Amino acid sequence: MNTGFRGQSMSWRHIALAREVLRSELGATISDWGGRVPVALAYPNSYRVGMSSLAIHGLYRWFNAMPGVVCERVFAGLGKEVNSNDPPCTLESQRPIKDVALLAFSVSYELDYLNLINMLRRADIPARAEERGAGDPIVLLGGPAVAANPEPLALVADAIVVGEAETLLDDLVDAMRGSWGEDRQATLAKLAHLPGVYVPGVYRGQAILRQWLRNLDDYPLATSIVAPRSEFGDMHLIEISRGCGRGCRFCLAGYWYRPPRERNLELILAQAREALAQQRRKIGLVAAAVSDYSHIDELVTELRGLGAAISVSSLRVAPLSPTLLRALAESGSRTITFAPEAGSERLRRVINKCVTYDQIMAATSLAAKERFETLKLYFMLGLPGESDQDIEELIRLVMEVKAVFPRKVVVNLTPFVPKAHTPFQRAAMAPQATIEGRLARIGREMRRARIEVRAENVDATRVQGVLARGDRRVSEALLGMRQLSLRHLESALGDRGTATEEYLGEWPPDRPLPWGFVASQVSAVYLGVEDRHSQQEITTEACAPEVCRRCGVCPSEGGR
Numbered sequence: 001m002n003t004g005f006r007g008q009s010m011s012w013r014h015i016a017l018a019r020e021v022l023r024s025e026l027g028a029t030i031s032d033w034g035g036r037v038p039v040a041l042a043y044p045n046s047y048r049v050g051m052s053s054l055a056i057h058g059l060y061r062w063f064n065a066m067p068g069v070v071c072e073r074v075f076a077g078l079g080k081e082v083n084s085n086d087p088p089c090t091l092e093s094q095r096p097i098k099d100v101a102l103l104a105f106s107v108s109y110e111l112d113y114l115n116l117i118n119m120l121r122r123a124d125i126p127a128r129a130e131e132r133g134a135g136d137p138i139v140l141l142g143g144p145a146v147a148a149n150p151e152p153l154a155l156v157a158d159a160i161v162v163g164e165a166e167t168l169l170d171d172l173v174d175a176m177r178g179s180w181g182e183d184r185q186a187t188l189a190k191l192a193h194l195p196g197v198y199v200p201g202v203y204r205g206q207a208i209l210r211q212w213l214r215n216l217d218d219y220p221l222a223t224s225i226v227a228p229r230s231e232f233g234d235m236h237l238i239e240i241s242r243g244c245g246r247g248c249r250f251c252l253a254g255y256w257y258r259p260p261r262e263r264n265l266e267l268i269l270a271q272a273r274e275a276l277a278q279q280r281r282k283i284g285l286v287a288a289a290v291s292d293y294s295h296i297d298e299l300v301t302e303l304r305g306l307g308a309a310i311s312v313s314s315l316r317v318a319p320l321s322p323t324l325l326r327a328l329a330e331s332g333s334r335t336i337t338f339a340p341e342a343g344s345e346r347l348r349r350v351i352n353k354c355v356t357y358d359q360i361m362a363a364t365s366l367a368a369k370e371r372f373e374t375l376k377l378y379f380m381l382g383l384p385g386e387s388d389q390d391i392e393e394l395i396r397l398v399m400e401v402k403a404v405f406p407r408k409v410v411v412n413l414t415p416f417v418p419k420a421h422t423p424f425q426r427a428a429m430a431p432q433a434t435i436e437g438r439l440a441r442i443g444r445e446m447r448r449a450r451i452e453v454r455a456e457n458v459d460a461t462r463v464q465g466v467l468a469r470g471d472r473r474v475s476e477a478l479l480g481m482r483q484l485s486l487r488h489l490e491s492a493l494g495d496r497g498t499a500t501e502e503y504l505g506e507w508p509p510d511r512p513l514p515w516g517f518v519a520s521q522v523s524a525v526y527l528g529v530e531d532r533h534s535q536q537e538i539t540t541e542a543c544a545p546e547v548c549r550r551c552g553v554c555p556s557e558g559g560r
Contacts, residue, residue: 014086015094017078021047022091026226029060030092031070037176039063039071040090040100040137044107044115046082047075047091051230054221054237054286055106055143061224062169069173072100076115083118097123100137101176107143110467111460113153114484116141120156127479129158129201134184138176138191144256145468147210149420149515152470154200155479159191162198162518163211164257166219172197198518207519210256212553216242216263222271226280235282235311236275240268240299244288245543246316248341249352249534250383252419253288255522258553259543260288265295269302282309282331289316291324300327314339318359322366329370336367339378342386343394349537350385352530360397364404374408377401381438382416382430384534391438395445402449410452413439415461419468421520423530425513428506429465432458459486466493466503471514473498523552 022028041059043050050056056073063071072090074097076082088097097103103125105116120127125136132139142161146153150160161168175190192199196211213219221239228234243257272283283303287293290312300323303310309331312324317338328336340360341353348355367375379394402409415435418427435458446453463486466474477492478484490500507513533540543550 011086014078014084014089018089018091018094021078021229024228028092028225029064029071031064033070033093033095036068036070037102037173038100039069039102039104039173040074040097041071042074042088042097042103042105042116042119044076044105044112044119045109046077046080047227048229048231050075050106051225051227052232052237053106053108054223054239055108057224057237058219058221059104059106059165059169062166062219063173066170066173068177074119076112076119083115083122085122087122087124088119098125098135098137102140102172103137104140104142107141107146107153110145110152110464111484113146113467113478114481116153117156117478128155130155132158132184134182136184138184138187140172140191144252148252148256148518148520149468149470150198150200150518151472151514152467152474152478154472155475157198157200158188160198160200161211162196162208164213165211166213168194168196168211203517205517207517209519210521212257212259212521213242213261216261217267220263220267220271223275223280226278232284232311235284236272236280237284237286238268238271238275239263239286240290240293241287244292245548246289246292246354247352247530247540247542249350249423249530250341250380250416250419252422255421256520257288258522258551260292262294265299268299269306272303272306272308276306276308281307282311284311284313286313289314291316291320296321297323300324303327304330317355317363320363320366325366325370329372334372335374335376336370336372337376337378338363338367340397341378341380342383342390343379343392343397344390346537347383347386347390349539350534351380351383352534352539354539354542357397361400361404364401368405368407372407374410375401375405376410376412378412378414380414380416382435384416384424384427386430388438391441395442398446398451399449402451408452410454411442411446413442413453413455415456415458417461417465417468420513420515421518421522421527423527423534425469425527426507426509426511426531429462429504432462462486462500462504463489466500469503469507469514474503521553526551 043056060071063069072092074088074090089095117127126132139158141153141157142165146160147162171194175187188199188202191197192202196209198208223236241262243260244254245260248254300310304327310327342348342351345357398411418424439455443453466489473496476496481488481492493500
């Protein structure tokens with residue numbers, strides 16, 4: 001068992017920056033590696049983004065709480081630059097990541113896939129899994145994007161966790177003990193026998209069942225390291241619920257994290273009291289939709305009574321608690337964000353975004369009364385069934401919102417990307433020219449009204465579309481690329497006789513899905529029904545795990 005340095009040349013500039021970042025933190029775990037299984041928890045983007053992920057905080061704390069394990073962190077970049085030429089090193093002890101037994105990546109976004117590959121290359125770890133030897137770490141991937149469709153990284157990963165990792169961590173580490181660095185194939189065979197773990201190199205055609213945590217309270221999830229340089233470094237984050245039963249037909253998270261589950265109110269308050277005792281005054285509440293939490297009024301009232309300022313990850317137009325809105329305003333929040341997603345009521349029925357014009361305007365009025373400085377509105381473009389008339393109604397809706405909210409209004413526009421395991425998984429992305437034309441039309445009208453418009457790069461979303469529905473050919477293309485852009489991806493796929501449009505167009509019902517072996521537990525029949533309902537503009541009520549059995553996730557005898 002080798003726990004020493006491998007002699008890889010490390011940049012003193014990079015080491016100095018790691019030590020500087022570490023000094024800025026509070027709560028990092030520094031442990032001796034002797035006799036322990038060393039784990040590197042990796043995030044394929046910047047430190048600023050990665051340390052804003054509660055997954056990183058939770059996994060770090062849980063790994064380090066295990067006997068005989070030492071877990072350190074590594075990021076694609078510690079400063080503004082991501083993917084420099086410096087070999088990445090662990091933050092805590094500045095060791096090469098090639099020295100660890102388990103290199104565990106938390107992957108949230110498809111556009112980080114090439115960052116991940118580049119981190120392996122910089123670390124002198126073969127990016128192609130089959131080329132790794134006994135001295136290389138086991139490369140484990142997890143996170144909703146890569147778990148929902150593992151194939152674009154199947155040639156890179158030694159193993160992929162499909163679903164929520166909490167209950168698998170002990171088994172993952174046990175599979176490493178005694179064999180890492182000595183018998184790589186034996187370790188992979190052990191991992192392949194774990195539920196919810198996909199090992200591409202030894203896969204034999206069985207369904208991989210998504211894992212999910214029955215009781216969130218068994219694994220409290222909150223900020224474990226105070227990281228002032230992170231995106232949300234001024235607040236203590238607490239997850240209050242997971243999953244969403246609203247059933248927006250485009251939303252991977254809404255289907256992947258079923259059934260919706262909540263954390264106990266008293267547990268959340270206990271976590272908040274602990275943070276406040278450490279002089280962490282601002283509490284960030286994290287959920288798919290904070291306003292859906294069943295005890296939200298009681299929670300924010302108690303938090304304000306404790307002297308906490310409150311911030312939230314998201315708000316739903318309806319229901320929208322006036323108590324929550326007031327607490328946010330009193331906490332100093334200057335911006336409030338709503339996501340109508342579509343401008344017309346017809347298109348909101350298509351996507352099952354069950355909010356009405358009256359509810360949007362009522363929420364706007366509440367925000368105006370609380371005197372927030374900025375109102376952000378999120379919309380998607382290119383949704384299935386979208387027409388020019390829907391765009392005109394979007395423009396009209398924004399203008400009417402502006403008339404009610406007299407201060408700054410910001411419109412955020414994101415092109416639709418079809419995602420695996422959703423009712424729209426076979427839908428086409430709108431042609432690039434269509435999206436760009438509609439962006440231009442909205443932009444002209446918004447400028448006249450002095451409304452700011454922010455739009456995601458269309459090329460980047462088309463890359464995302466290819467990666468979201470990619471197969472092994474995409475995995476090969478990624479391994480041959482040095483820069484991730486639409487032009488480079490088109491070229492790499494073209495070299496292999498494949499066009500990007502093959503992944504971006506509409507998929508017929510008989511086309512096999514690259515992710516078909518991943519059992520999300522949401523039935524294919526249910527997804528098909530929801531797709532048909534979208535075409536008929538029929539909405540579906542939100543699921544209630546105690547009584548609802550529609551989608552197939554909850555067993556007949558009750559929720560897990």
